[in-house]
Amino acid sequence: MAGRPVTRFAPSPTGLLHLGHAFSALTAARAGDFLLRIEDIDRDRCKAEYEQAIYDDLAWLGLDWPRPVMLQSDRMGAYRDALGRLAPLTYPCCCRRGDIRAALSAPQEGVLPAGPDGLIYPGTCRHRSMAEASPDDVIRLDVGRAFDAFGIDQIGFVDQGTAHQMTRRQFHDGIGDVILSRRGMGTSYHLAVVVDDAAQGITLVTRGKDLFDSTWIHVLMQRLLDLPTPIYLHHRLIRDDAGKRLAKRDDARAIRHYRDEGATPADIRAMVGLQDIG
Numbered sequence: 507m508a509g510r511p512v513t514r515f516a517p518s519p520t521g522l523l524h525l526g527h528a529f530s531a532l533t534a535a536r537a538g539d540f541l542l543r544i545e546d547i548d549r550d551r552c553k554a555e556y557e558q559a560i561y562d563d564l565a566w567l568g569l570d571w572p573r574p575v576m577l578q579s580d581r582m583g584a585y586r587d588a589l590g591r592l593a594p595l596t597y598p599c600c601c602r603r604g605d606i607r608a609a610l611s612a613p614q615e616g617v618l619p620a621g622p623d624g625l626i627y628p629g630t631c632r633h634r635s636m637a638e639a640s641p642d643d644v645i646r647l648d649v650g651r652a653f654d655a656f657g658i659d660q661i662g663f664v665d666q667g668t669a670h671q672m673t674r675r676q677f678h679d680g681i682g683d684v685i686l687s688r689r690g691m692g693t694s695y696h697l698a699v700v701v702d703d704a705a706q707g708i709t710l711v712t713r714g715k716d717l718f719d720s721t722w723i724h725v726l727m728q729r730l731l732d733l734p735t736p737i738y739l740h741h742r743l744i745r746d747d748a749g750k751r752l753a754k755r756d757d758a759r760a761i762r763h764y765r766d767e768g769a770t771p772a773d774i775r776a777m778v779g780l781q782d783i784g
């Protein structure tokens with residue numbers, strides 16, 4: 507591939523950035539021309555003060571990015587268009603989590619099958635047409651119909667030089683009919699991220715290994731929407747002393763907390779194991 511990759515960091519402003527975010531953002535910035543995107547589709551959980559904290563903490567870390575920054579909350583029209591294009595492959599679903607659990611747990615009890623989009627949807631509403639959709643419904647992709655319509659047997663992507671593949675059967679059994687539009691939201695993370703990575707011309711997606719399995723969904727969506735599949739780099743996760751992955755509620759690991767204690771950007775880089783590359 508010619509030229510320098512275009513990378514991005516795409517945090518959701520639902521809390522303060524922690525050491526894991528610092529590692530992710532620094533990894534993206536080192537790997538290519540760095541863009542920032544604010545993933546704020548969940549209006550109930552996103553806060554303006556956290557968005558501002560993202561800008562402040564990243565700038566403090568020494569990162570820079572082109573303005574204006576893409577905000578997903580400004581992009582609802584693009585998500586609506588993409589959903590419209592996929593309409594023949596989608597259906598409205600009124601099942602709540604309890605309905606899905608009940609349908610999945612019969613006849614035997616045990617661990618319910620789940621994948622990167624949550625419980626594997628048993629298909630209860632699959633017969634419904636989009637003409638019947640109500641605002642209380644979510645919109646799901648009929649994965650079987652999608653693979654059929656496009657004659658796809660398997661999908662694949664490259665992560666750090668290694669090719670990964672998934673068959674139609676594996677997708678069906680391990681992921682299922684994913685949600686493309688959440689109740690009252692007009693999109694889902696999966697739809698928005700695919701539309702926006704393409705709109706921003708991202709050629710290398712760097713993000714944590716926790717999102718590796720979501721990438722199958724994204725690659726399928728790219729096929730259906732005729733968008734390019736970028737190269738992926740799913741990086742290691744930063745863990746706390748007990749080995750647990752950091753979460754936004756771990757305020758003690760927030761970049762802001764270390765700043766307040768007098769840490770420098772070089773200290774943060776050292777803490778996440780990036781000290782040797784400046």
Ligand code: GLU
Nearest residue numbers: 516517518545699713717
């Ligand atoms: N917005 C997602 C997050 O905060 C990251 C999405 C991505 O990198 O694809 O975890």
